[in-house]
Amino acid sequence: MELDTKLIHGGPLIDQHTGSSSVPIYQASTFHQAQFSESQEFIYTRFGNPTRKALEETVSCLEFAKYGYAFASGMAAISAVLLNFSQGDHVILCKDIYGGAYQLVTEMFPRYGIEYTFVDETDLYAWKKAIKQNTKGIYIETPSNPLLTVTDIRGVVNLAKKYNLLTIIDNTFMTPIFQNPIKLGVDIVIHSATKFINGHSDVTAGLVVTNNQEIAETLFKTQKMLGNMLPPYDCWLILRGIKTMKIRMEKEVENAAFIAGELQKHSKVKAVYYPGLEYHNGREIHFSQAGSGGAVLTFDLGSYENVKDFFAHVSIPIVAVSLGGVESILSYPFTMSHAVIPEKERLELGVTDGLVRLSCGIEDKNDLLNDLFKALDHVKTADVLQKKIL
Ligand SMILES: Cc1ncc(COP(=O)(O)O)c(C=O)c1O
The missing domain is CATH 3.40.640.10 (Type I PLP-dependent aspartate aminotransferase-like (Major domain))
Incomplete structure (x- = not known):
């Protein structure tokens, strides 16, 4: 079957x-x-x-x-x-x-x-x-x-x-x-x-x-x-x-791959973590054991202040703990999913106060991208000296 x-x-x-x-x-x-x-x-x-x-x-x-x-x-x-x-x-x-x-x-x-x-x-x-x-x-x-x-x-x-x-x-x-x-x-x-x-x-x-x-x-x-x-x-x-998991996920993955690629080019995004990106560490191993890059990506806005400005201006994704819904979900690992890890260890792990995790839903990918870009316009600093592509 x-x-x-x-x-x-x-x-x-x-x-x-x-x-x-x-x-x-x-x-x-x-x-x-x-x-x-x-x-x-x-x-x-x-x-x-x-x-x-x-x-x-x-x-x-x-x-x-x-x-x-x-x-x-x-x-x-x-x-x-x-x-x-x-x-x-x-x-x-x-x-x-x-x-x-x-x-x-x-x-x-x-x-x-x-x-x-x-x-x-x-x-x-x-x-x-x-x-x-x-x-x-x-x-x-x-x-x-x-x-x-x-x-x-x-x-x-x-x-x-x-x-x-x-x-x-x-x-x-x-x-x-x-x-x-x-x-x-x-x-x-x-x-x-x-x-x-x-x-x-x-x-x-x-x-x-x-x-x-x-x-x-x-x-x-x-x-x-x-x-x-x-x-x-x-x-x-x-x-x-x-029953609808496959068709949901195919759309979510399509959205995530598109958004990851576009965010990677944006001057206010320091780094994008997504296995589907060409330069992601372990990409080759990932695709030898998995069929897609998935529907979740994480990106770095550099600071808590930038994340705050960004979250204040997004309107399509909900801001919440969790992922995997038909609606896009933005979350802030530093104080949400990973808050229980002591701060020193969190930072050593790379879970910094500028990280934002996005679980893509099944919305139209351009609506989603425009909404994220509109919110990025409100992020003040564009101090990306060296873009880190992982
Ligand atoms: C990778 C992963 N495993 C396990 C869990 C825990 O699942 P639950 O919240 O259903 O207890 C989560 C929750 O966010 C998760 O992201």
Whole structure:
């Protein structure tokens, strides 16, 4: 089955009992047991629910995985995976990482006696150098948030296999439309489905898929114990969003590629970070493992003051935490997605006070560009001495 077909038929499309053209919202906490002393497929919604199952099957199909689990948010999914490491384990993670994952690792791992090391994700040797005797897992995000750095998935997987390490990837930015890490040998794929998979900025959700039965059993048990599963109505909304994910994303990517190219030429923009740009670091690796540059780009306006002037004059994108909606979303990583990272480390990472992240929606690309350019007219300084193209 090709991707376009999988999006519609990858999971159950119709209700097996009534034939309804959309899987119903099984809004029930529990299920009548015809034989009270015998088990049956659905017992209690925390353990399993038909609407959630339909979503889990659909996403597993899209990601070439056998098993899938739907969680209440991307962070619920990330924590369900990461908190399954044990006392004394060591985990290696990319340094350009979503702020919430950073906070989970730096604040909760020490309480459970789990060691961690952040590495420069673009340097395969850095991953290798960080491996210790007690290393158990590798966690990557590519392209990363917010600087769109690229990790060589195949390279990291090869390393992990050699040292018998579990590989985990946050595939939120690329989605199964453009990047299929399971096919590249990754063990666990995580999504914040709040973003492109749902696509309408009206649900928070997380997904985890794997091909490994043992990992799947652990995830199922974790979800059951922590009770952090996605409610039926939200599962239904995501199932609905998935059907149009490809056509939405194609337009969003087209817009992002166009905007990145134009912003790169603008005198008030110091740098543009977008894997689709010719000079982006890791571009070649990115396109060897992904099908597009994605719909998110980050650009540098040089200072907080410039960002303030810019945000005050944009009218098409909303200014908000999040990405992946049909509407364009501008955000300010310095005080939004990455605020939890201590300032010194944030600056070392390159998450400076001039950075703006844009998630392109499906609006007309010229309307979007004109709106951004109009706002840039209000940015006072044009002190770009040396344009940094990455
Ligand atoms: C790359 C990435 N992973 C995970 C998350 C967390 O997802 P959620 O907000 O659904 O918990 C986010 C949220 O912005 C994200 O950008």
